[in-house]
Amino acid sequence: MQIHVVQPNETLALIASRYNISPAILADANKLPNPNQLVVGQSMVIPIIGQFYWVQPGDSLWTIAQRFGIPFQELARINGLNVNNPIPVGLRLYIPQRAKRDGEFLAYIEPRRTGEVSEALESSAREASPYLTYLACFAYLPRRDGTLDPPNLNQFPEIAEANNTYLAMVLANQEEGQFSTELVHILLTDEQVQTTLLNNIVAEAKRVGFTEIHLDFERIAGTDREAYNNFLRRARDRFHQEGWIISTALAPKTSAVQQGEWYEGHDYRAHGEIVDYSLIMTYEWGYSGGPAMAVSPINSVRQVLEYAITEIPPEKIMMGQNLYGYDWTLPFVQGTTATAVSPQRAIQIAAENNAAIQYDPAAQAPFFHYTDQEGRQHEVWFEDARSIQAKFDLVKELNLRGVGYWKLGLSFPQNWLLIQDNFNVVKKP
Numbered sequence: 001m002q003i004h005v006v007q008p009n010e011t012l013a014l015i016a017s018r019y020n021i022s023p024a025i026l027a028d029a030n031k032l033p034n035p036n037q038l039v040v041g042q043s044m045v046i047p048i049i050g051q052f053y054w055v056q057p058g059d060s061l062w063t064i065a066q067r068f069g070i071p072f073q074e075l076a077r078i079n080g081l082n083v084n085n086p087i088p089v090g091l092r093l094y095i096p097q098r099a100k101r102d103g104e105f106l107a108y109i110e111p112r113r114t115g116e117v118s119e120a121l122e123s124s125a126r127e128a129s130p131y132l133t134y135l136a137c138f139a140y141l142p143r144r145d146g147t148l149d150p151p152n153l154n155q156f157p158e159i160a161e162a163n164n165t166y167l168a169m170v171l172a173n174q175e176e177g178q179f180s181t182e183l184v185h186i187l188l189t190d191e192q193v194q195t196t197l198l199n200n201i202v203a204e205a206k207r208v209g210f211t212e213i214h215l216d217f218e219r220i221a222g223t224d225r226e227a228y229n230n231f232l233r234r235a236r237d238r239f240h241q242e243g244w245i246i247s248t249a250l251a252p253k254t255s256a257v258q259q260g261e262w263y264e265g266h267d268y269r270a271h272g273e274i275v276d277y278s279l280i281m282t283y284e285w286g287y288s289g290g291p292a293m294a295v296s297p298i299n300s301v302r303q304v305l306e307y308a309i310t311e312i313p314p315e316k317i318m319m320g321q322n323l324y325g326y327d328w329t330l331p332f333v334q335g336t337t338a339t340a341v342s343p344q345r346a347i348q349i350a351a352e353n354n355a356a357i358q359y360d361p362a363a364q365a366p367f368f369h370y371t372d373q374e375g376r377q378h379e380v381w382f383e384d385a386r387s388i389q390a391k392f393d394l395v396k397e398l399n400l401r402g403v404g405y406w407k408l409g410l411s412f413p414q415n416w417l418l419i420q421d422n423f424n425v426v427k428k429p
Contacts, residue, residue, distance in 0.1 A: 001421040002051035003385045005359075006042045019046045031413040033344050034351040041357030041366065042347055043385040045417045055091045068095050103395070103423035104402035106134040106214075106279060106318060108170065109156060109409070117154035124408040125156055129163035131419045133402065133426045136214055139172035140204070144186050146196030148204060157209055164427040166245065169210035171201070172217070179219040181261070188220075188227040198238055205244065211428070212245040214279075220265025229270040236274055248278045249404075252304040252320075256311065272312030279404040280308055283322040288338045292328040292379040296321060297363035298390050305398055318404040319395055323412050325382025342410035346382035357384075364390040385414040392422045402426075 004015055012035050016023040027035045029047040053064060061083060065072035076083045079093050087093075107128055111117040129135055137156055141149040148171075160167040173184040186193055201213060213235070220228055232248070239246045248271050251262040256269070271278045282301040286293040301319070308317055325346050326338035341349065346366075350357055353370035360367060367381045395403060402423075405415075419425065 001417060002046040002048060003389060004044050004046050005386070006038045006040055006044070008040050010038060012036070012038060015044070015046075019048055019052065021046070021048065029413070029417060031344065031411065033348045037351050039347055039350045039355070039357055041359065041368070042350070043366070043414070045385050045414045045421075047417065050097045051095045053093045053095050055087050055089050055093065057089050059087065059089075061087060064093065069098065070096065098422070100422060100424050101396060102426050103419075104133040104277075104318065104426045105131060105419060105423075106136055106168065106402070106404035107132050107323075108136045108138045108405065108407040110138040110407050111152045111154055111156075113149075113151055115152075117152055118409075121409045122155055122159075124411075125159050128408055128416065129159050129165050131416045131425055132163070132165050133428075134166045134168045134212055134214075134404075135160045136168035136170050136212075136404075138407070139170040139174065139216060140201075141174050142171060142183070142187055142197050144183060144193070146187075146193040146200060148197075148200050150204070153208065161209070164429075166212050166428050167208070167210050168212040168214045168245075168247075169201070169205055169208070170214045170216055173219070181219045181221050184217050184220050184228075184265075185224055187217075188224050188231050194231065194234070198235060201235075202238065202242065205242070210244070212247060213239050214247045214249070216249040217265075218249070218251065219261050221261075222264030225265045225267050228265055229267055229274065232271070232274045245276045248275050249320075250278050250280045252280055252282050252300075254303055254307045268308060268311035272316055275316075277316045277318060277401055278312060279318040279320055280304060281320040281406070283320055283406065286326060286381055288326055288340065289336075291332040292326070292330070292338070292381060294360065294363035294365035294367070294381050295325060295383070296391075297360075297365060298387070298394065299362055299364075301391070302394060305394065305400070309398055309400075314399045315401050317398075317400045318402050319391065319400055321388075321391060321403050321405050322383065323405050323407060323410045323415065325380060327378055327380045330377040330379055340410075341380065341382060342412060343382050343384060343414070344411040346380055349380060359386060383412065383415075385418060388415050388418055389422075392418060396422070 012023045016026045030044045061072045065075045175183050236246050250266045253263050282304050283296040285300050286295040324340050327341050328338040350368050355368045355370040357366050357368045365387045366384045370378050
């Protein structure tokens with residue numbers, strides 16, 4: 001597949017003709033929200049096998065072959081070129097499909113705790129499950145006595161089963177919508193409560209058919225760090241007896257001694273030794289309550305992951321990835337909240353406001369500015385095919401296990417196309 005960035009005056013028909021496909025196929029693959037009003041800077045995935053490259057000034061067969069990781073002799077053979085002759089600028093070369101490697105993919109899904117699950121959320125689970133190893137139901141909430149407050153599972157078990165996807169039971173130490181340090185302290189230190197909790201997890205997992213238990217315990221006090229490690233050892237032994245996978249979600253740290261309420265209770269090295277894998281939440285640098293910036297800038301993501309592989313085997317690490325962006329009103333005022341937007345909605349906003357999409361090469365993320373009807377300035381950062389491909393390249397470079405997404409329900413069709421192009425998705429046997 002190929003990523004194309006819309007240039008001024010380009011139309012869907014013109015782009016489709018360039019790659020010898022129909023406009024309808026191109027529009028459907030990208031679920032274009034604006035097929036008749038493309039946005040300058042908008043990226044699209046071209047659903048072809050392999051990709052094309054147009055020779056630029058200064059290029060040679062060798063430099064192009066190096067860029068795409070193939071022998072220059074093979075590139076010449078595929079395109080019917082003589083290796084001894086220079087190649088003209090503007091020549092279109094065919095680049096064969098890159099080799100795939102196995103990868104695991106998790107996506108959280110968060111239904112409302114009461115009432116019916118929306119048709120859109122269920123549809124999102126059905127769309128994504130063919131590309132997932134794990135469908136993670138967020139979340140069972142442990143109470144202070146070790147009992148469980150369950151989410152609305154809807155048709156998610158059936159959807160996972162139909163797609164050979166592991167159904168993951170997520171547990172989160174939340175009370176009243178917030179991660180609770182006090183609650184998790186009780187769960188980790190009161191042996192009787194802990195026994196009740198583990199018994200209830202096992203009973204519920206057997207009832208529903210969960211085959212992975214995923215612990216998203218956050219805001220753990222540094223003084224409870226070893227208690228969490230010991231709880232994980234106990235939980236691992238219990239769950240492995242059932243043949244289940246155990247995994248954890250970890251805050252994005254850059255050192256073992258990093259301070260702060262989100263970091264001190266997470267011991268990377270211990271998790272790497274104890275559980276089957278950990279998902280590192282490498283997102284929310286740009287967050288709803290902070291100033292405008294990329295949600296998961298790749299330079300910051302790389303820093304976290306390069307530290308992580310010194311503590312955890314890379315094959316036990318999943319890179320966390322957001323499926324959303326934010327629309328900030330400017331100037332940023334502390335206490336205000338940005339609006340979450342899907343990548344598809346971000347493109348619609350740009351089209352509605354005639355705003356060109358720009359791309360930050362350091363953060364590897366798209367953004368744009370616009371003025372609303374009340375005259376207020378806005379800044380929008382989101383994800384697109386380029387930013388996701390950059391993350392996939394990092395996963396492959398560091399030999400990580402795969403990618404975990406927060407969260408389904410936000411439309412981003414290019415992401416699933418690029419998973420298929422880059423990886424062989426590991427499925428339940």
